[in-house]
Structures are given as C-alpha cells and as structure tokens.
Amino acid sequence: MMRRGFQRVARFAHHKALPRTHLLPRLHQASAFGSSTDSLVARFCPEKTDFKDYALPNSSWCPDMLSLYQEFLEKTKSGGWIKIPSFKSNREHIQGLKLPLGLVTDSDKQDWRIFTRCILLEGQGYEYVIFFHPSEKKSVCLFQPGPYLEGPPGFAHGGSLAAMMDETFSKTAYLSGEGLFTLSLNIRFKNLIPVGSLAVLDIQVEKIEDQKLYMSCIAQSRDKQTVYAKSSGVFLQLQLEENPPQQQ
C-alpha cells in the first residue's frame, strides 16, 4: 500500500526534490509509448477490440439520450469528436500497462468492474457515454441514472452524479495529458436529476500546470434550462508504466 499522499508526491515533483525517486517517475516527453493526445487516444480507445463496449445505445435509453448520442456520433465523422469506448474494467483500457509508484494490491478476486459499470443490467444503473474532443480538450458525457442509483425517492443520489463527474474527469484528464489520479473534487449541487432522465455533463480542461490538470464541469438538462450541478476537479499527471510481458 502506498503510504505517501498524492499531494506530497506532486509537491516533490514540482520542486524537483524527490526524497525517494522511485515514488514519482518524472515525466519524459519521449516515453516508451509517447504521451501525445493522439497516441493516448489510439491506445486507450482502440477501434477494434474483443472487449465489449458498454457505451452503446440500448432499449433503456430515453429519447433525449438517444438523439443526442446520434448527434455526437455524427460529429465523430467530421467534427473532431471521438467516442470513448467503455469497457467493464479499466484493466481492459490499459492492457499491457500498470500503475506507477509500485501501486499493486494482492487479491484473489476475479470479477473486476469499473465503478460506473458496476451494474450490467440495462437501464437499472449507470447508462452513459463519453465523447472527447482532443484538440479542444473537452468532453461531453450523456448520463442517464437508473433506479439503482437513487437517493431521494425518484431522484439520482448526489453520490452517483459525483462518481459520474469523477469518471468523466478521469477519462478526459488521461486523454488530455495523462491525468491519472484525482487530487480534488468540488461539487455544488443545484437541482435533483429525475431517475431515467438525461443529464448532459460538459467538461473542459481549464489548464495544465505543475503536473496537474484543472478541469470544470457543468451538468444540466439537454435544454440547459435546469442546472443540476457544477464542479471542478484536479488530477495529478503521472505516466502508466509498461508491464513486463509475463505479467500481461
């Protein structure tokens, strides 16, 4: 288990004074697999894969979700947008790579799921799809909470929206500049999201500075008449490491 906090690691990196250099692999422009947005996208969002993509329409999607999905899908053809595939686990996204800082855990568990895909029953849990715009470093997440994400009766739990924001920040941060760990997440809730309806999350990378990515998010109804929440997130930039072949 890592016993040194992210902030401390980041601070050491900023001052170029790492007391234990194995803690923080410094960022190199020419890493083993490159760190440009294009190469990150190519690796993280493979066009062909055997893994199931859960970010595809199903019969539970409400008409708003379905039509906005189609709009963005059109924009992937000419508008610079990319649809991010959503596999059952981050392990499938980062095949052949591993966390830095010696971050490993021993476990005999087998069935790992990324939290926002914890419920595989269509329409009951998280329904979402993320589109990313590499050159503008922004994302849009279409999010439809199901009845297993309830908080107040009939409405999504604030924590389910917090997690959806964190996950969208996370994918955006990684693809925009290898943002790997959430350092902070600040959310102001404005209105409740009715279960089964669409919330549109607009994420923007505001700046990348001192090995940190600063992002903002607004979650609102499709017609922008109802703001559900606004948030900001800060992620620490760290490169994934290559897994030795025998561990792959």
Place this chain on the structure above:
Amino acid sequence: MMRRGFQRVARFAHHKALPRTHLLPRLHQASAFGSSTDSLVARFCPEKTDFKDYALPNSSWCPDMLSLYQEFLEKTKSGGWIKIPSFKSNREHIQGLKLPLGLVTDSDKQDWRIFTRCILLEGQGYEYVIFFHPSEKKSVCLFQPGPYLEGPPGFAHGGSLAAMMDETFSKTAYLSGEGLFTLSLNIRFKNLIPVGSLAVLDIQVEKIEDQKLYMSCIAQSRDKQTVYAKSSGVFLQLQLEENPPQQQ
C-alpha cells in the same frame, strides 16, 4: 421537475422573503412529527421492522471491519452510539413521508435501490455500516469497497468514496437536524483505498447555521497511518412532509 436551485431556495429562506411560498416549507419547531434528534432517530432507525437491514456482518467482511463493528456495537449499549439500519431504499426509511417542494417524479419503475446498496451481492460492491452519536452529532462509517467499485486496477474508484461520503453525510445531516439535500461536497484525495480493505470515515457536524449543516469527514485506515481523503459537505435543512394516507 424542480427548476429552482437549492441555493436559491436556501437564500430566500434565510432572508425570509420567499417569492413563491410553496417552494420552501418554513421550519416549525412543532412539526407533525417533531424535529428533535431523538424523534428523528426513533422514526428513521426503527428497532423493529420487516425491512432487511444490509448493515450487518457477512462472510465478505475483512477482520478489521468485523472487529471494529463489534467494538462500536458494544458502544451502542452504553456509549451513546446508535447503529443506523440500512434498507434497500430511502423509501423504506421515510415510510409515510415524502419530499418537500413538490418533488415527485413519474415513473413505472419498481425496483428502487439507494445508490450505496445498488449491488446486493455480498462483498462485491459496497459493504458499510454507519454508527451515529446523537448528542455529539458525529458518525463513523466502516466502509469496505468490493471489486465492482474499482477505479485504478486493484483500488476503489474515487467516485465510490465520494458517494460513500455523501451518503454518510446525508444520514448524519438528517438525524442531526433534518439536513435533506446536499448543497456542496468538497473532497481532497490523499491515497488510494485497496479493494477489500477497510476505510474508516469519521464525520462531524461542525455547525448548523442559516438552515444549513456544515460537516467534515476524514477517511483513513483503521490504524490512522494512511489518510485516504478529507472532505466537507454542506446540507440544506428541510422537513419531509407527511404523505396523505392514500399515497402510503
């Protein structure tokens, strides 16, 4: 759908200048069911009920979780602590009551689950139990994330911890003073929580002012050697309303 934000409602309440009085039922000391902590606890945490309590030990609990649970259970006998039962839905907690502000949604869905009980398979999702100390207005949540709550391989998703914090804040806020809606949630992440291990969340109500409850939380390992995250949360005080008998 409510189209006015929580903050605006709270602001109007603070200035006693409600433009549309149905939006915010003012707080009365003598409500239909009383608002003292004792009466809230008695209603929200029934000693006898037909609903299943999910905050009970099962074979997936790690030894740390189990032994700390037993310690707190002992404290419920003489130390002023209360174990909060955890039903599958908040609907079961607030039987006979409904949300204020006309907050209702139409839905034909049947199987509602509170987000933090979205996965009923023991050990795979959220395992947690909350203990509450009424006179000191503080809580402790024992949280063991399962493999369906993964973020980075082998570790809990930051969003799963955010949701756990929000849920523990929520229960604490309601029992401490009818805190009903999350206004803000600010989290600073320090270290990752290994899947399957115990995180202890210590929540404290810092103050109740201007119809808001201000709370703090620290999540750490049992031995307090590793801080996972620190957070603060603000909740809006609003009373639940009585449901007409025909809707119960």
